[in-house]
Amino acid sequence: MIIxxxxxxxxxxxxxxxxxxxxxxxxxxxxxxxxxxxxTTGGWAEAAASRPPELCLIRGSEFSTQVLGGxxxxxxxxxxxxxxxxxxxISTEQxxxxxxxRRRGLAIVQRMVDDGLPITAEQVLGIAGNxxxxxxxxxxxxxxxxxxxxxxxxxxxLLAGRAKYYVxxxxxxxxxAIRMISAAGGASVIAHPRGRGERRVLSSELVGRLTAxxxxxxxxxxxxxxxxxxxxLREMAARxxxxxxxxxxxxxxxxxxxxxxESTGADVLAALIDRTSGVTAPLGSPDLVR
Ligand code: AMP
Ligand code: ZN
Numbered sequence: 001m002i003i004x005x006x007x008x009x010x011x012x013x014x015x016x017x018x019x020x021x022x023x024x025x026x027x028x029x030x031x032x033x034x035x036x037x038x039x040t041t042g043g044w045a046e047a048a049a050s051r052p053p054e055l056c057l058i059r060g061s062e063f064s065t066q067v068l069g070g071x072x073x074x075x076x077x078x079x080x081x082x083x084x085x086x087x088x089x090i091s092t093e094q095x096x097x098x099x100x101x102r103r104r105g106l107a108i109v110q111r112m113v114d115d116g117l118p119i120t121a122e123q124v125l126g127i128a129g130n131x132x133x134x135x136x137x138x139x140x141x142x143x144x145x146x147x148x149x150x151x152x153x154x155x156x157x158l159l160a161g162r163a164k165y166y167v168x169x170x171x172x173x174x175x176x177a178i179r180m181i182s183a184a185g186g187a188s189v190i191a192h193p194r195g196r197g198e199r200r201v202l203s204s205e206l207v208g209r210l211t212a213x214x215x216x217x218x219x220x221x222x223x224x225x226x227x228x229x230x231x232x233l234r235e236m237a238a239r240x241x242x243x244x245x246x247x248x249x250x251x252x253x254x255x256x257x258x259x260x261x262e263s264t265g266a267d268v269l270a271a272l273i274d275r276t277s278g279v280t281a282p283l284g285s286p287d288l289v290r
Pocket of ligand 1: 156
C-alpha cells in the first residue's frame with residue numbers, strides 16, 4: 001500500500017483544492033495520505049468532507065522552524081502529525097506565522113516593484129487567497145506577468161535565498177516546535193533533512209539532542225534525497241531509534257512531483273500513530289494501517 005505522509009493543497013502553496021487533492025491521491029493508488037500544508041490545517045475540513053472511502057487521511061501541518069546559531073539562522077521544516085488542531089499554543093503560533101508570512105511576502109513584492117518588475121501586492125494576495133503567503137504565490141504572479149516562464153525558473157533566480165529580493169521571516173524555534181507538537185499530542189518528523197542545505201546545521205549530534213526533546217522521525221525517502229543521503233539518514237535514524245518516513249511533498253503543478261512518488265512502511269505508520277496521544281485519529285479505516 002502507498003502511504004504518502006507529505007502533501008500540500010491550496011490551503012498553503014499547493015495548487016489543488018483539498019477536495020481535488022484527495023480525489024487525485026485515491027486515483028493514484030495512495031491508501032493513506034497526510035495533508036501537511038505549511039503553517040495551517042485550514043485545508044482539513046474540505047479534504048475530510050470529500051474523502052474517497054478507500055483513502056485514509058491523516059491531519060498534519062508542515063511547521064516553518066529555524067535553528068539559531070551565533071549570527072546565523074537556518075530554516076528547517078518540521079512535519080507535525082495528529083496533534084490537537086485546537087491546541088492554543090499551536091493556533092497562536094500559526095496565526096503569528098500567517099501574519100509574518102504576509103509581512104514578508106509583501107516586503108519581497110515591494111522590492112520587486114521598486115525594481116520595476118510588473119507585479120502587484122493585490123495580485124499576489126489574490127493568488128494566495130486565504131493561504132499563508134509563500135514564495136510560490138509570488139512565483140505564480142511572476143509567471144502570470146510574463147517575467148519568468150515557470151515557478152521553477154522564479155525559484156532559480158528572483159525568489160532564491162541569495163537573490164536581492166529575498167526577505168527572511170521569523171520562524172518558530174525548532175526545539176519549541178517539537179515540544180509544542182508533543183504537548184498537543186502529536187508526532188514530529190523533520191521534513192527533507194538533506195533537501196535544501198540542511199546538512200550545514202542538522203548534524204548527527206543535533207538530531208540526537210532533538211530526539212531527546214521528543215522528535216519522532218526523519219523523512220528519509222523524499223524526492224530531493226539521493227541514495228547516499230537516504231543511506232546516511234537511515235543510519236542516523238537507527239542510531240537514535242527514530243522512525244523513517246517516505247513522502248512525495250506534492251504541491252500540484254507548482255512542482256513536478258507525483259502523489260505517492262515515495263512511500264512510508266505500514267509498520268512505520270503504525271509506530272508513528274502509537275507515538276501520538278490519540279487526541280486526533282486518522283480518518284478512515286484504521287485497519288488499513290494496522
Ligand atoms: P517560503 O515558505 O515562502 O519560504 O517558500 C518556500 C517553499 O516554496 C518551500 O517550502 C516549497 O514548498 C516551495 N518551493 C521551493 N522550491 C520550489 C520550486 N522550485 N517550485 C515551487 N515551489 C517551490
Ligand atoms: Zn512540504
